[in-house]
Amino acid sequence: MKAVQFKEYGGPDVLQTNQVERPVPKQGEVLVKVTAIGVNYADTARRQGEYVIPTPLPFTPGAEVAGIVEEVGEYVDQFSKGDRVVTLVGSGGYAEFVTTQANTLIPLPDGLDDETAVSLPLQGLTAYHLLTTMGRIEQGETVLVHAAAGGVGSLAVQLAKHFGAGNVIATASTEEKLALAKELGADHVVNYTNPNWREIVMDATGGKGVDIALEMVGGDIFHETIKCMRSFGRVVIYGVASGNPAEMYPSGLMNRNLSVIGFFLPQIMKKPVLFEKSLGELLSLVNQGKLKLTVGGVYDLEDAARVHELLQGRKTKGKLILKP
Known part of the structure; x- marks a missing residue:
């Protein structure tokens, strides 16, 4: 089978399409024929050797796949060949086939296509x-969402309104992306390439600052975001897309009782009660048409390097999908 791998850390050019042996499901596992693969910033961090946990070489990235059950291992009775499913696999998703534990699979409802489905889990x-577990959002609060036209950002804008935010401020780098954020429900949109973007954000809050900020850029964006916070504000960090981790002095948080909180999704996966409840709620919102999933582009598996370039160049909006 075909799989995209890298044997050394580096830029998108280290990604290579190779022929590898097709995996065989073990006890409790299922072999999935992959039909759609979600591309995420975590994949680029893996490729660069900058992920929050070690990345062994050679490595096949890809944590998010949709597909069709091809074969089931021993003691698997809840799925059978031909079932449409979506799942998080941790790694190995950039391939034609992948094995995973049967209890991690989510059946796809009729009417939900694979590309849309794979845009949801991660x-x-x-x-x-x-917003909830880490940001502890409360009714009427002001939420600042950076990179609001991206995969996480576009969903965060909608979910912030769903959870009762009184004011959602979305940042993005182009007018087209800002228009998308506005369409998804943002109350104010700000171009963060404007050197005065922080002042514009503060104006949108009447000078009071924001309660929750979702930050995944790092560097100067992080420091300017801290300046946007009101007392008891929470900055939730979930990435460093700029490749420039911010340095800070914790004592500088004291005068406004600020919190800086880190988030790493695999920790949530270790708590089934959190995982099952939240994913069930998300699927329900999608099925009811209350949560819009934005697919930014669908590309051949062999184009993984190009897709990584587009993602890191912030030239896209919505979810990027690879298809074997």
Whole structure:
């Protein structure tokens, strides 16, 4: 089978399409024929050797796949060949086939296509828990969402309104992306390439600042975001897309009782009660048409390097999909 791998850390050019042996499901596992693969910033961090946990070489990225059950292992009775499913696999998703534990599979409802479905688990769960578990959102609060036209950001804008935010401020880098954020429910949109973006954000809050900020850029964006916070505000960090981790002095948080909180989705996956409840709620919102999933582009598996370039160049909006 075909799989995209890298044997050394580096830029998108280290991604290679190779022929590898097709995996065989073990006890309790299922072999899935992959039909759609979600591309995430975590994949680029893996490729660069900058992920929050070690990345062994050679490595096949891809944590999010949709597909069709091809074969079931021993003691699997809840799925059979031909079932349509979506799942989080941790790694190995950039391939024609992947094995995973049967209890991690989510059946796909009729009417939900594979590309839309694969746009939900990783980024939907991330947006959900950034706002709730970590951000502890309360009715009427002001939420600042950076990169609001991206996969997580576009869902976070909608979920913030769903959870009762009184004012959602979305940032993005182009007018087209800002228009998308506005369409998804943002109350104010701000172009963060404007050197005065922080002042514009503060104006949108009447000078009071924001209660929750979702930050995944790092560097100067992080420091300017801290300046946007009101007393008892929470900045939730879930990435460093700029490749420039911010340095800070914790004592600087004291005068406004600020919190800086880290988020790593795999920790949520270790708590089934959090995972099952939130994913069930997300699927329900999608099925009811209350949560819009934005697919930014569908590309051949062999184009993984190009897709990584587009993602890191912030030239896209919505979810990027690879198809074997």
